[in-house]
Amino acid sequence: MIAAVVQDLGGWWSGVLHPFDGPHLVLMLVVALLAGVATTQGRESWVGPSAWIVGTMLGIAGAAAGVRLPFVDGALMAALLVAVALMFAPPPKVSQVLPLAALLGGAMHGLSYLDGSRDDHTVVYAIGFVFTTVLLQTFGAIVGTAVGRSPAMRRLLGVAAAAGALVVAATG
Numbered sequence: 001m002i003a004a005v006v007q008d009l010g011g012w013w014s015g016v017l018h019p020f021d022g023p024h025l026v027l028m029l030v031v032a033l034l035a036g037v038a039t040t041q042g043r044e045s046w047v048g049p050s051a052w053i054v055g056t057m058l059g060i061a062g063a064a065a066g067v068r069l070p071f072v073d074g075a076l077m078a079a080l081l082v083a084v085a086l087m088f089a090p091p092p093k094v095s096q097v098l099p100l101a102a103l104l105g106g107a108m109h110g111l112s113y114l115d116g117s118r119d120d121h122t123v124v125y126a127i128g129f130v131f132t133t134v135l136l137q138t139f140g141a142i143v144g145t146a147v148g149r150s151p152a153m154r155r156l157l158g159v160a161a162a163a164g165a166l167v168v169a170a171t172g
Contacts, residue, residue, distance in 0.1 A: 011121035011124045011125055011128070012121075012124045012125065012127065012128040013128065014125050014128065015113075015124065015125035015126060015127060015128025015129035015130075015131070015132070016128040016129070016131060016132050017128075017132075018112075018113065018125075018128075018129050018132070019109075019129065019132045019133055019136060020132075023073065023076045023077050023079075023080045023165070023168045024076065024109060024112070025136070026080055026161065026164040026165055026168050027076060027079055027080040027083055027105060027109070028052065028109070028133065028136045028137060028140065029136060029139075029140045029161075029164075030080065030083040030084060030086075030087060030140075030161045030164075031048055031049070031052050031083055031098075031101075031102050031105060031106075031137070031140070032048065032049050032052070032136065032137045032138070032139065032140020032141045032143075032144060033087070033140045033141075033143060033144035033157055033161070034048055034083065034086055034087065034094050034098055034102075034144065035047060035048030035049050035098060035102070035137075035140070035141045035144055035145075036140065036141050036142070036143060036144015036145035036146070036147070036148045037087075037091055037094055037144050037147075037148040037154055037157075038091060038094050038095040038098050038148070039144075039145050039148055040091045040148050040149055041091045041092050041094075041095035042095075045141045045142075045144070045145045046141065047098065047099055047102075048098045048099065048102045048137075048141070049102070049134075049137030049138065049140070049141050051098070051099045051100075051102035051103040051106065052102040052103070052105060052106035052109070052133070052137055053106060053130070053133055053134060053137060054103060054106065055102065055103040055104060055105065055106020055107040055108075055109070055110060056106040056107070056109050056110040056129075056130060056133050057106075057110060057130065058106070058107050058110060059106065059107040059108060059109060059110020059111040059112075059113065060110040060111075060113045060126050060129065060130070061110075062107070062110065062111055063110060063111050063112075063113050064113075064122065064126075067111060068111070069108065069111045069112075072108060072111055072112045073112070075108050076105075076108055076109065076112065077165075077168070077169060079101075079104070079105045079108060080165050080168065081165065082101065083101070083105070083161070084158065084161045084162050084165050086098070086101070087154065087157060087158030087161050087162075088155070088158045091148070091154075106133075109133070113125075113126065113129055144157075
């Protein structure tokens with residue numbers, strides 16, 4: 001899958017492409033969409049994505065310091081299932097749990113950053129990794145804000161997120 005290409009590229013491009021592997025992409029987009037949905041309860045759309053990005057950077061720092069989470073991809077899949085379940089929760093519930101859930105999910109995402117051996121371009125890799133994370137979080141929050149007020153669109157996004165999670169689980 002993408003993992004082999006990512007490992008071969010190294011540096012910036014390896015970091016940029018890492019979030020597109022496994023459950024990372026679907027999870028990041030679902031969290032950002034949830035942030036947009038939370039705007040219906042007065043929560044700013046940047047809270048969830050910002051918590052995710054801070055969590056990611058904390059996870060990267062932890063990984064660089066030698067912290068390892070066994071079965072990090074399994075933990076990301078579990079986080080994805082929770083995020084998909086939140087897509088079907090009423091917006092007040094989403095608004096209450098999203099910042100902490102995004103922070104923890106982002107930290108797991110960041111811990112996955114050293115899932116293979118890295119060379120002397122680790123800082124460049126991390127910058128690429130965070131770059132893509134910021135772009136995906138921004139995109140998802142914009143889309144989530146646009147459709148968050150429509151219960152029908154929220155359900156449609158929930159079904160799409162569940163389908164994405166099933167595809168990731170079946171191929172991962």
